[in-house]
Amino acid sequence: MTDEAYSELREFLDRFPVGFPGTSSGVDIKILKRLFTEEEARAAVLLTPFPESASRIAERTGADPERLAELLGSMSTRGLVFRVRRAGEALYSSAPFMIGLYEYSVNNLDSELAALYREYYKTAYMEEMGASDVQGYKVVPVAEYVESETVLLPFMDLTEQVRSARRISVAECIYRKEAQLLGEGCDYPLETCLSFGAAAEYYIENGMGREISSEEAVRILYDADRAGLVHAGTKTRHLSNIYNCCPCCCASMKGITTRGHDKHRYLNSLFEAVVDGSSCTGCGECVERCPVGALTRGDRAAVDRDQCLGCGLCAGSVPRKRLS
Ligand code: SF4
Ligand code: SF4
Known part of the structure; x- marks a missing residue:
């Protein structure tokens, strides 16, 4: 397994107004590996900030519609993508690191993940937030x-x-x-x-x-x-x-x-x-x-x-x- 999918996801998350900058220690990638499987990391970058059905995302990106629907359903229950329901249909949109992945990991937070978050805040994220105009x-x-x-x-x-x-x-x-x-x-x-x-x-x-x-x-x-x-x-x-x-x-x-x-x-x-x-x-x-x-x-x-x-x-x- 390479870090390619996670690096791509990190770059994707970094495009949000308050981004997800990389670090020399690689703690950013360690966090993503704690939250996402490699397949989930590849699926997360297919989404946009606008709610879309799994079939629409598959059509737009060429992903397998059944597998994508299954993945997004599972990811949304763990706070890896955002989900709303309209007329009974699940629509998915991308979740930034904050407000998003971080807050939604509240049930999975243990001392290991807490330590990773803390290291990330100290080395990169506090400055990212402080430099933002958002x-x-x-x-x-x-x-x-x-x-x-x-x-x-x-x-x-x-x-x-x-x-x-x-x-x-x-x-x-x-x-x-x-x-x-x-x-x-x-x-x-x-x-x-x-x-x-x-x-x-x-x-x-x-x-x-x-x-x-x-x-x-x-x-x-x-x-x-x-x-x-x-x-x-x-x-x-x-x-x-x-x-x-x-x-x-x-x-x-x-x-x-x-x-x-x-x-x-x-x-x-x-x-x-x-x-x-x-x-x-x-x-x-x-x-x-x-x-x-x-x-x-x-x-x-x-x-x-x-x-x-x-x-x-x-x-x-x-x-x-x-x-x-
Ligand atoms: S405004 Fe003045 S009186 Fe009121 S709590 Fe503050 S110091 Fe005390
Ligand atoms: S309103 Fe201003 S001065 Fe009063 S507690 Fe809040 S920050 Fe302090």
């Missing part, structure tokens, strides 16, 4: 923390979006799971990754997450908020995922907190914190709550606007609404 997420605080005069557009209101979702799933946070397997980790809650609609169906059907009601999803959101996690929604028109991110394990947050990368490389901040100078006593509670060190204590707290994510966690430390 902000994968928008940070949305719970509405109670937003100044009451601010008109919230539907995509800014987390609980409203959660309540209007067709189906909802919750899965474990793979970053915190990975850290735990490597003997690190933190005390933040683990089962916090919410998916909605077609993304939720994918998680539920493949056993990567469990189906929950909108009430439970809202409860998870508020528990995450109390725990000090940042709510990061995917920047899609219809919300497909909300991740609840900690500053210590999440790759995007670590890019900001440990590598000093510009927040705009990772996140779109819709809001920013404003200190009410007339009532601030300088108690410093908000400074403790801020996950990125955007607040400093003094006679009054001060916000570094370049650092602030607009997550609203600081507002949770005081009883009044503070974001605008």
